Amino acid sequence: MVEALSSIMRNSRPSNLLLYGKTGTGKSSITQYVMSKLAEKAPDSILSCYLNCQTFDSPYSILINVAKSVSGNDNIPPSGWPLDRVYTELSSKIEKSKKYLVIILDEIDKLVEKNGGDSLYVILKAADESKGAKTSIIGITNDTSFTEKLDSRVKSRLNQESIVFPPYNASELKDILEPRVKGILAENAIEEPALNLCAAIGAQEHGDARKAIDLMRIAIELAIRDDKEIVTTEHVYRSRDRLETDVLKETIRTLPTHTKIVIMGCIAASEMNKTNMITGEIYANYKDICHDMKIPPVSSRRVSDLLSDLEDAGLITTTIRSLGRYGRTRYIQLNEKEKEMKKYLMEDEEMGNFEASTKSIQTRFGNYEANNTNLDKILTAADEGSEAEIS
Ligand SMILES: Nc1ncnc2c1ncn2[C@@H]1O[C@H](COP(=O)(O)OP(=O)(O)OP(=O)(O)O)[C@@H](O)[C@H]1O
Ligand SMILES: [Mg+2]
Missing domain, CATH: 1.10.10.10 (Winged helix-like DNA-binding domain superfamily/Winged helix DNA-binding domain)
Known part of the structure; x- marks a missing residue:
């Protein structure tokens, strides 16, 4: 991701990127981390705008919010402007800023699900046509079949480069967990096997860091409720049961x-x-x-x-x-x-x-059931009937 975006430092527009990977593999958090680091390094050349398409689910709301974040002020009304006016506004704002703009559309599949591929086309086109073409888009999704639903003009524009986020393995998950407890709990408050177990269960669940973190959080809560000084594997197992129960309850409820x-x-x-x-x-x-x-x-x-x-x-x-x-x-x-x-x-x-x-x-x-014994007799008789020809 850094390689792809570093072209900004060489004063050229980065490719649009599509990031794939299963849930909890770090797509959202790593993208935001990379963007913040780039902005630190090159504050005069980078602008970024992160939007989750679960919330911003139409091209209009996306472009409006991008325009607002670029200009940093609120003179654009939340609705009422025609889309092409938003376009023009956005385009001139980018030009004025003399920076490269990276629009991050997280859960981009939700936008397409709700508004169809055309909505994405509108945004990609707005980005392409921004003056001096200084806008790129990073789309993030955990739906691997996502691009199949797009028509070719959208697909080729969006997917200029793609990056797959592989599942975390247990040792990587342990690295993610460890620093989170440091400074919060006393040293050795989580016994090593308990930490390993959280990491192992997360790794089994398609390398899901969110799951590993949730497991640990609940295990710690359970230990505190039990008035225990040390979080053990027993707490982790109970934590797993609790998480699974919650999922089942929610599945049934909905x-x-x-x-x-x-x-x-x-x-x-x-x-x-x-x-x-x-x-x-x-x-x-x-x-x-x-x-x-x-x-x-x-x-x-x-x-x-x-x-x-x-x-x-x-x-x-x-x-x-x-x-x-x-x-x-x-x-x-x-x-x-x-x-x-x-x-x-x-x-x-x-x-x-x-x-x-x-x-x-x-x-x-x-x-x-009471009558079943009779039925049983009949069935047995049929079975045993000469050459079993009775059904
Ligand atoms: N490399 C990492 N270092 C530290 N924490 C991480 C790392 N990767 C993921 N996490 C943590 O794991 C959790 C899940 O990560 P994130 O939300 O980025 O996943 P995601 O791939 O966007 O998942 P989804 O597809 O469900 O949106 C977050 O709490 C995040 O902080
Ligand atoms: Mg995410």
Whole structure:
């Protein structure tokens, strides 16, 4: 990154850059660090403007904010100017400043997701056309398929150079963690294995520094709450459980209503000792719960899609088994956190009627279980029927 940007020191415009990498690999923080160092070295030649596209999510708000940060004053209204006036203003401001401007668009994929590739084109064009072409753009994303969604004129403009941020390994994560505790905690307040464990877990999670830091922070909090002088691996393990619980709770909370009901249907089936469920069974439970909650059910095809969403969210796993000439069946298993999932669903406001519905399902299933012995007899008889030709 420094190499690419150092062309400013040689009085030439740096290429636009695209930075990729998984979450927590340091893209945002390192970019800001590099920019601040460059600004220290060459205060008369560099201006930079860092914007997160989660917040600044339209070309208008981006260009307005860039113009404001360049001019350092507020004579530009937050809205009301046509885009080309913002353009002209920005362009003349850059010219006046006689500096190179680097616009950093973090989470650039969010801008495109919301406004399409054209929005990016507008910004790239504004940068290209700034007088004397002294503006470059650094786009940052953790979506590796991001450029595939762009059309070629945007892609080639933005991706003049790209840098991939690789995952941190455990020893790098340890280097990131260590200085953070120095000066805050007494020496050796975190035992070495505890520090190593935070780093190792972060490395396992695609080298995520944020995860490693969060793990350590919570481990320290837990030790303080326990009135312990030393943070041990036990605190780190508890910290990991806490983090995972938070993620699960949040995942469940943010599921759409029908998806919540589908997962309730899975839990109801699983509580009847069914570990390998099929879509039909889950759909039957789903419809029962919808009925109890007085919500119109969606089609079974749609529930099938919702099951795929649940698999993507890691709440269930599915295995497809071939049944020879009878086609293929999808078997569904809940993930091992079933009890927690149920607890969070029960706590969910939307699911106020859930308890009542599970009871009704269990009663229905209860009867089914009672009759099951008869069914079993019939099935065994069929199995043993001469040459097993009875289905
Ligand atoms: N090299 C590093 N030295 C010190 N701290 C680091 C380093 N890299 C990352 N961190 C810390 O790790 C955390 C995550 O980093 P950062 O926010 O830069 O990740 P990111 O790649 O932008 O992630 P995301 O894709 O989720 O936005 C931050 O708290 C940051 O300070
Ligand atoms: Mg980031």
